[in-house]
Amino acid sequence: MSYISESLRVLFGAAPKRPAAEEITPEAKEIHVYKKQNPFNKAEFERIYAQAAEKPSPHKWRNRRWITLILVNFLFLASFYFDVQLLEGALTASRFVGFHMADLNSALQVMLAYKYVVLNLVIGTVTIFILWLLLGGRTFCSWVCPYHLVAEWTEALHLWLAKKKIVRDHPFKRGVRSVLYIIFALLAFVTGYTVFETISPTGILSRAIIYGPGLALIWVGLLLLIEVFYSRRLWCRYVCPIGITYGVVGSISPLRVVHNLKDCHHEGDCRKVCLVPHVLSMTTKGRSPGVEQDVGADCTRCGLCVDVCPTGSLRFELKGLGKHLKN
Numbered sequence: 001m002s003y004i005s006e007s008l009r010v011l012f013g014a015a016p017k018r019p020a021a022e023e024i025t026p027e028a029k030e031i032h033v034y035k036k037q038n039p040f041n042k043a044e045f046e047r048i049y050a051q052a053a054e055k056p057s058p059h060k061w062r063n064r065r066w067i068t069l070i071l072v073n074f075l076f077l078a079s080f081y082f083d084v085q086l087l088e089g090a091l092t093a094s095r096f097v098g099f100h101m102a103d104l105n106s107a108l109q110v111m112l113a114y115k116y117v118v119l120n121l122v123i124g125t126v127t128i129f130i131l132w133l134l135l136g137g138r139t140f141c142s143w144v145c146p147y148h149l150v151a152e153w154t155e156a157l158h159l160w161l162a163k164k165k166i167v168r169d170h171p172f173k174r175g176v177r178s179v180l181y182i183i184f185a186l187l188a189f190v191t192g193y194t195v196f197e198t199i200s201p202t203g204i205l206s207r208a209i210i211y212g213p214g215l216a217l218i219w220v221g222l223l224l225l226i227e228v229f230y231s232r233r234l235w236c237r238y239v240c241p242i243g244i245t246y247g248v249v250g251s252i253s254p255l256r257v258v259h260n261l262k263d264c265h266h267e268g269d270c271r272k273v274c275l276v277p278h279v280l281s282m283t284t285k286g287r288s289p290g291v292e293q294d295v296g297a298d299c300t301r302c303g304l305c306v307d308v309c310p311t312g313s314l315r316f317e318l319k320g321l322g323k324h325l326k327n
């Protein structure tokens, strides 16, 4: 099965497939057999963790991402505040030095609600499509969306409380997000209102940062409370249609996280930190069909797995340019 079709299948909610014997390359098979016959021992794990602990910056990608996200959102605020017309509008629809930009999902909702094609939205959508195609699709989620950042912080609280056995995660079926995608689109078409935009914490937070806080922030606070006490990253994992839209773009994007089977210890640290661990199924022992395997389209390119991997088996890569980004 091709990378794109398998990636999209998993993005829409299906479980990742275990590769059939004939889908595994001879080189990967050889590594799987070697690892089965020579399992990693405790001392080896300890040595690798000790080596990883010496990394000069264990949160390199996370720090780069947080700085970028804060800067982008600050640029909207600064543009509005100083009236410099550099980056006007909000995340859902904006103009960057005169270029129209429209969030793909918002543009779709607006056109469904108004039932005609708005020219500026088409221009903005094409600009944004090309931008996120080059930058990796769901990169929008983890490198730009302000809700992602606050949800990441509250997720740390959820994990701490879960460790103390005060709260428990209640996971849902991932396919719920695809069903909600259709429901939000139908609601826009039938009611003539962009219903999703009203409840989207991305838009609410973006407007609050630029124009000041409003009552809608109560909804965002409620969502965060649910994520802390009931279901880990509920909104991003099971609800937000923006993730699906950009995930589809990401399936053909050249910027990917790539897994190398050779040194991987399969202990799963990467899957523990990942918002979408299903995209890392190839890191499970015996599951990778190739020595080098691209991570799926639902990946937000957040880099947390790259930071946490003690063996350096995960890295960013620009496909087609043969270029590995410096981890």
Ligand code: SF4
Pocket: 259, 263, 264, 265, 266, 267, 268, 269, 270, 271, 283, 308, 309, 310, 311, 312, 313, 314
């Ligand atoms: S890729 Fe994942 S499972 Fe493999 S060594 Fe790195 S963190 Fe561990």
Ligand code: SF4
Pocket: 257, 270, 273, 274, 275, 276, 277, 279, 280, 295, 298, 299, 300, 301, 302, 303, 304, 305, 306
């Ligand atoms: S696979 Fe890695 S980069 Fe992608 S979302 Fe998961 S942790 Fe982030």
